[in-house]
Amino acid sequence: MSPVLTTASVPDRDKVTYWNDALNRTLVPMTVTPRDDGPFDARIVTNRLGYLQVSTMEADAERVSRTPAQIARSSEALVAVGVQISGTATFVQDGRRAEVGEGDLVVCDRSRPYSFDYPHRFATHVFQLPRRVLGVPDTEIRQVTGHAIGTRDGFGAVLLPFLASLASATDAYPPAVADRLAGNVVDLIATLITERTHASGADAEDTARNHLLLRIRDHINQNLGDPDLSPESIAGAHRISIRYLHRLFEGEGTTVARLVQKRRLEECGRELARRGRTAPTVSAVAQRWGFVNPAHFSRAFRAAYGVSPREWRNLRTPQGDIALPPVRRPALSSTVADRPASDLAPSRG
Known part of the structure; x- marks a missing residue:
């Protein structure tokens, strides 16, 4: 069962301290400051898929910041990808400021200072992984931080629903499957970073579409002997809707x-x-x-x-x-x- 850390049963005077300690132990050293004076309510659920850590966080209005001193206490360089489930946030990193809305995605480099300001209660998925496994230059990661990536932004349209669906079922996979999923997530995040730094407009959308089509064709070739192979099972394996699967093949000259x-x-x-x-x-x-x-x-x-x-x-x-x-x-x-x-x-x- 997924470990849950919540302030629900903590005395009001200790809730903020408890929440700071919970995030410091679960994610990385940071400082959390509530924006309101009333009792503070928050919870975080965390699972692992191999070297990928997946957390779902829900909390009252707060401000989160990470300072150079806190970064120095971390032993490993990490990158986090956040998917905003509800509420809004203002994300600041590398001199850029992004307004993050529901359904938006952000890339955060944990090895450099940043802040998130949540003006109201919110919920978010956080995918945290070692920066070294991405295989992309630090300069490219720096280019995508401090931006909000929406569902209409090229590869974000493919990655967002996949991550949101994966976060809701991380404890349902056996270790071998979890390791493969972690590798797929890393590949997809690396593709997103590359797309945002090298492609734009129609080229970006083509890159995302072609990448997903290659994965789907490989899945079909690997599972031809399965009599239950169908559009439903293929869409489910790739965490996309059947309708979107059919749209992908509209330009392929086949179904x-x-x-x-x-x-x-x-x-x-x-x-x-x-x-x-x-x-x-x-x-x-x-x-x-x-x-x-x-x-x-x-x-x-x-x-x-x-x-x-x-x-x-x-x-x-x-x-x-x-x-x-x-x-x-x-x-x-x-x-x-x-x-x-x-x-x-x-x-x-």
Whole structure:
């Protein structure tokens, strides 16, 4: 269960001291000063994904600052990425001042002085990681601090929903999955920093879109044998909506369902064309690449290549180097390909 530090049961006179100590132990040494005179209420929940620390903080109006003396007490250079869930903040670092609204993202270098001023009660996700794992120059990190990155700002539109969703389920992942997720988050944050320092406008949006498309295509290729592979499962694995997933593929000349089926048929075709002492049955090949229903597989294969899977296997050369023709797009678009991805794995009846 996630550790929760809260002022709820602390006497009013000790709440501020308790909260300062909680943030100093959980995040980094800093100073917290409430903006109001009444009883102070705050809580923070923290989890870890490998070397990535994920915290969700909720508190009354306050001002947070980190001084050079406090920085000197830290043993490791850290970078934090904050996602504003509710409320607003004024973020100051490296001589820049940013007004942060709900849904905005900020990059904060913990190794340099900064301040956050929250005029009202607020909530935020904080992703904290060693600066060394980002693999980007300090000069680039310095360029993105002191800015608010909104949902319409290039790669921020991709990263924000992913981080927000990840923060709500960090304790649901086994260690091996958590380590991989941490690596993915670091890659995405590094991409964000690079985009903000080198790209702009349409180029930035293309960079973000292409990066995500590459990850999705790799996920599809790695999971072709899973009969439950579908737009729903693909969107869920990448923490995006199904609608946004379909939007990503609008410029690809295909749909997610067609791509999954095309890749499965290609792998089936290659395996059936291989020559060996013992050839696998057509149904065994179909099941290995995610087709549960042999009749459905045969129809899809014939629609794509013009012959049945059995005829395809018989056409192989003695050297087993049969050329794999392209999938016939008209046949796919008019028959199998327009079916939803849930039909790619028909019922197991």
